[in-house]
Amino acid sequence: MGVVVYLAEDSVFNRRVAIKVITAGLADEPAADAFFLRKARAMATVEHPNVVRIYSFGESTGSAYLVMEYVEGETLAERLRAQGRLSVEEAIPLALQITDALDAAWEKGIVHRDVKPANVLIDSRGRVRVGDFGLAKMVSTREDASLTRAGLIMGTPDYLSPEQARGESVDFRSDIYSLGVLLYEILAGSRPFAGTTPIAIVAHHLHTEPRPLRELRPTRRPASSPWWKP
Secondary structure: OOEEEEEEEEOOOOEEEEEEEEOHHHHOOHHHHHHHHHHHHHHOOOOOOOEOOEEEEEEEOOEEEEEEEOOOEEEHHHHHHHHOOOOHHHHHHHHHHHHHHHHHHHHOOEEOOOOOHHHEEEEOOOOEEEOOOOOOEEOOOOOOHHHHHOOOOOOOHHHOOHHHHOOOOOOHHHHHHHHHHHHHHHHHOOOOOOOOOHHHHHHHHHHOOOOOHHHHOOOOOOOOOOOOOO
């Protein structure tokens, strides 16, 4: 991705922060710095308890940087690796918090475009923060074509929406698709599609119907039971 993240101490407010810096490879391209800072400026306007907070951003010694909230805990990806699929009772509050975070970004005209478990942070109290909006798109603006060609706004193949895979314009519905893939994974314990190469996985998103979740997680609840009960 061309960035490096540091854990640092904010001596003014006595708090730990994460600092994301563009690495030399990207910093050589002025357009990349401008792109990065536009994203930072837009994300700084999103104030929501389930979105990683942006404290500061700018340029130093020729590199763009972003200072953001440090979340002590684990990623959803780490939890899935440790536990496998999650219970319905655990999955629902996580899903609601992720959706609230994305909705807050959508209200500002920001599409995440890389919704995946690795970008969902869970703190020690179980509260979710959605982070890493580095591939985000401001719906009201045009992307820099050179950055698009460099692949900097490409999502992760396992969670990629069909319109992203086709290189089409995206809006909040693309995030909804990726969120659906994420929810499938946390309930089934596996992603809906697999492949030996990224291209093979993308082809499944374009042409294959996923195996019904009910087959992977059969329910024994009576028909009259609430839908959220296993």
